[in-house]
Amino acid sequence: MKIGILTSGGDCPGLNAVIRGAVLNGTEHHGIEFVGIRDGWKGLVEGDFFPLTRHQVKGLSKVGGTILGTSRTNPYDGERGGPENIAKTLYGHHIDGVIAIGGEGTLAAAQRLANDGINVLGVPKTIDNDLRATDYSFGFDTAVNIATEAMDRLRTTGDSHQRCMVAEVMGRHVGWIALHSGMAAGAHIICIPEVPLSLEDICDKVNSAAERGRAPLVVVAEGFKLIGQDEAYSDKGLDAFNRPRLGGISEVLAPEIERVTGIETRSTVLGHIQRGGAPSGFDRVLATRLGLHAVDAIVDGEWGQMVAMQGTAIVRVPFSDALGELNTVPMERYEGAATLFG
Ligand code: F6P
Secondary structure, eight states, X not given: OEEEEEEOSSOOTTHHHHHHHHHHHHHHHHOOEEEEETTTHHHHHHTOEEEOXXXXXTTGGGOOSOTTOOOOOOTTSSTTOSHHHHHHHHHHTTOOEEEEEESHHHHHHHHHHHHTTOOEEEEEOOTTOOBTTOSOOTTHXXXXXXXXXXXXXXXXXXXXXXXXXXXXXXXXXXXXXXXXXXXXXXXXXXXXTXXXXXHHHHHHHHHHHHHTTOOOEEEEETTOOBTTOOSOOOOXXXXXXXXXXXXXXXXXXXXXXXXXXOOOEEEEEOXXXXXXXXXXXXXXXXXXXXXXHHHHHHHTTOOSEEEEEEXXXXXXXXXXXXXXXXXXXXXXXXXXXHTTOO
16 A cells, blocks of 8 residues: 655644654554655645655654645645546555645545545644644644743743733634643733633733732733724735734734833734744654554545544544534633633
8 A cells, every 4th residue: 555645734843743653653564655745735736746764754753844845735726636636646656545634724625535535534733722523733732832931931031120021822713822821821811812801801910910019921812802803913914725814913912001001011922933843742642643543544444534632542533523613712711711810
């Protein structure tokens, strides 16, 4: 059997660990041959493949990014796109099926291709942790660790100057990274997309922390909306899927907090630093287990599904379980964190 592997959408710490887990399991235990597909669906459509041997995945679990490259191409677009062309391309290279590692957009495309007769097995990835059907996605833990460490640093400089520090994290329309990093760093208020707040709500917590002699730390998710705001803040245009590129809300909030509270306030947008570099130990293990299990599913002939983490187990679920609704932060989780605010 010959399997292609691709990574599609935004990169994420742990992608290489999935690739390594799949290739080691497949080559060593099942006699499977692998090819790497360059730059996501683009490489599949263009037939841009290269041999992926055990030697090439050596030491990869700790390496950030993706050795395969990635893009946000839609496999249905272009002259060579679509299931019939893709089937011909795969047949021409004697490839039996594809492991597609990606987020919501990638898994939606994988589901559509699977429904159109292509052998596809999905592996979910996202730092945002916004996919249903998997309790955690790899990349999230690393992003939380990076953001927490950054906030610890912001706090020492905030303490030195008695300033309010506003830290903005990624996450698109869910607040998982903000909730976890904010709790870990002891934020005085955490602003997430699921819970709109007023400027007064935020400033009350800032004032209460300052009154106790603390330098206030405000954590804000990029998708957060103030009460009355219809859309998340975006001033960077659209991405390849025509979605607004988020980021920058902290730069709007910081001067407003300073105006209302009179406390000198600075903002920091952590941005892509949260996605870069080596995956955490947790993410290396999760990603490796998903890679191993993806190959086991293929050996069992279970194409057209994705692997996921439920509890501590790796399971196989239909693509539809992960798509549609987002995995948002439940209210009780936010309320738990909120008991520590101020
Ligand atoms: O989905 C992961 C993510 O990092 C989001 O948190 C963020 O909004 C987006 O991707 C940024 O995308 P890009 O890398 O295209 O700027």
